[in-house]
């Protein structure tokens with residue numbers, strides 16, 4: 001095989017390799033370069049003709065599609081969903097769509113402008129009562145779950161604080177926009193007004209409580225080192241056994257540690273165990289399975 005097509009093929013493979021997910025990139029490129037090397041040896045020996053060259057170049061171009069396809073295999077997709085970066089990305093997307101649909105959060109601006117200019121306004125006190133009542137319900141439902149948070153690093157605390165701040169800002173703002181929409185389109189009859197006001201209150205309480213519960217449960221199921229959602233749940237023990245009660249064990253597939261969740265005794269504490277670095281090699285095949 002002449003030098004120019006060979007060089008072009010190598011360039012194509014190296015470029016395509018940047019589209020491959022990082023953990024698989026080195027092996028993927030090594031395998032393709034090895035196939036290319038075998039082909040050139042066969043051509044040089046005369047075992048296949050030079051007419052195979054276009055096929056080899058086509059194979060290298062097809063590597064781009066193969067590299068992109070790797071992102072869509074189920075294991076890779078599942079891995080992507082557990083990354084912490086997905087949370088701010090989806091949050092930013094949700095805020096951008098809401099801002100677009102609400103004309104830049106017009107009702108929220110008007111509400112806070114009203115608070116600043118008329119602190120004794122009729123709408124401020126009921127809203128503060130509703131907000132406090134929702135926080136109390138959220139705190140009560142979270143306390144029922146008895147999930148432990150694992151404060152091992154500043155990034156873990158910062159991630160939780162950022163989620164809470166985003167939820168406590170976005171949900172009330174989203175509700176104000178929704179409430180303004182309902183008020184703008186409600187019929188003038190009294191009964192539909194009461195129904196619409198009641199449904200708005202219920203939506204506010206359920207929405208804020210659910211969002212805060214999600215913050216807490218999502219955080220309790222994340223690795224305190226890399227912030228990825230824990231994976232590979234394994235049921236241990238038996239519901240009928242006193243000495244070996246039912247537990248669920250989750251593990252960080254980067255090998256940072258494991259979390260034991262007591263299922264049979266909801267009052268018992270969850271236990272985080274830091275794993276030895278040698279576990280990373282053991283868990284590597286499970287990550288891509």
Ligand SMILES: [Zn+2]
Pocket residue numbers: 223224225226227228252253254255256257
């Ligand atoms: Zn981890």
